[in-house]
Amino acid sequence: MHDSTTPLKQLLEQDREQLVAFEGKKRFYRRDFQRHVSQAAVNLNQLPHQDFLLFADNTYDFAVNFIGLIITGKNIVLTANTKPDWLKSIRQSYQVVISDSSDEDHLSVTHYLNDDSHTPEQATPDNDSLRNSILQSATLANTIASSTVQFYTSGSSSQPKAISKNLTQLLLEASTLDKLFGAGIQNSKVFATVSHHHIYGLIFRLLWPLLYKKPFNTSTLLYPEELVAASQRYSDICLISSPAFLSRHDKQLADMTLTQCFSSGSLLSLKAAQLTQQQFNLYPVEVFGSTETGGIGYRTQANNNTAWNLFPGVTIAVNEEGRAELSSPYISAPEYLDDKIKIVGEEQFQLLGRTDRVVKIEEKRVSLDALEQTVKQSELVNDCKVVVIQQHRTFIGAVVELSDSGQAFLNKHSKHMLNQQLKNLLDSKFEAVAIPRKWRYFDHLPYNSQGKLPVDTLIALF
Helix, strand or coil: CCCCHHHHHHHHHCCCCCEEEEECCEEEEHHHHHHHHHHHHHHHHCCCCCEEEEECCCHHHHHHHHHHHHHCCCEEEEECCCCHHHHHHCHHHCCEEEECCCCCHHHCCCEECCCCCCCCCCCCCCHHHHHHHHCCHHHHHHHHHHCEEEEEECCCCCCCEEEEEEHHHHHHHHHHHHHHHHHHHCCCEEEECCCCCCHHHHHHHHHHHHHCCCCEECCCCCCHHHHHHHHHHCCCEEEEECHHHHCCCCCCCCCCCCCEEEECCCCCCHHHHHHHHHHHCCCCEEEEEECCCEEEEEECCHHHCCCEEECCCCEEEECCCCCEEEECCCCCCCEECCEEEEEEECCEEEEEEEHHHEEEECCEEEEHHHHHHHHCCCCCEEEEEEEEEECCCEEEEEEEEECHHHHHHHHHCCHHHHHHHHHHHHHCCCCHHHCCCEEEEECCCCCCCCCCCCHHHHHCCC
16 A cells, blocks of 8 residues: 655655755755754644645745645645635634745735745754654654645635645645656656646645655746746756646747646647647646546647546546546545546546536527637637626627637737627527627636636626
């Protein structure tokens, strides 16, 4: 049976000269990480509190405090954002805030920690004796078994939703990733365009690299130009990214070769996958799953592939009603998915859209997924999302990411003519009530920092 304590024990006891994290000329080795975690554990052991909200933009700072909270048996709360109203709505879930944000008073930070202040002015404790007292095999096993990480995600509704994960489930996912993909990025440095505050970023850009000896960059890449600059300095980059970033293809930026690229958060369009292959010399490994389910499957779209491979230990069964039931080591009990699934092999499946995206407009059933897929067939369109708008009447609105040819069409003609062009595409397949009445056009869809398109963000465009 997999011992979840082993990678953590090794992280805190072995390979003291191994590089953990870096940023510019700054380097953090395991000896630094062990010292900083030891001090964090001392600080945390002095506090009577059990539930801690952890929000730190710097991934190294976050990692130090994350592991410190774990080995002291504390519970961790992670949040999608730190907006005042959002924090107020989840305030009952935590007692203390740990953050590296010094300019956000509404966080009510109890401990301000950054890479220059892990160790206060007091004398540093004897690290070896401290680790020996904390990391006794039975003690660590018990604390890991009892530790939980509570994610607060907005999903598609933008309302806080609490999802608790046992730490051992997260460690198992990291172990699975290393078994599947570790050899391919053995000598890589990990960069990311996604936050470590949600489950995808936490596992892919932090736990996997941290526990399996893959140095990670401490900051988040926000713009394609930053990735280009990194590629000019490092030739061995593994990128943890999302469709929100990968869809922003800039022909003016230099091509580069990555050792690997992962994408999750939403589905990556075939066009975006092909453009990524052209620029990075590989198709991204796309990961399908959610905070609730953990990872379900993965694929690349090379050769126009549409099938997903199930992660080891994950199974999907489709019942007589067509509902897909998921069994996985990353969830406590089997649960039904809101995705329509077609099983195409013992370990493969295809996604056919969401079961919860069939709506009624004037008593007519309309598949929002089918609408989007049809609009995306146009050469004028890179991507499309449709939403139901409730105003003086109920209708459908379309938010469209234009292709280069679509932008050229809009510039040459008019928005009205572009609307009509896309409506004509839908006219032969859908009833009149299903055709969007209002259209909004963008260079890129308005994904948030989590790689999501919240429904209220889209509705606000109308």
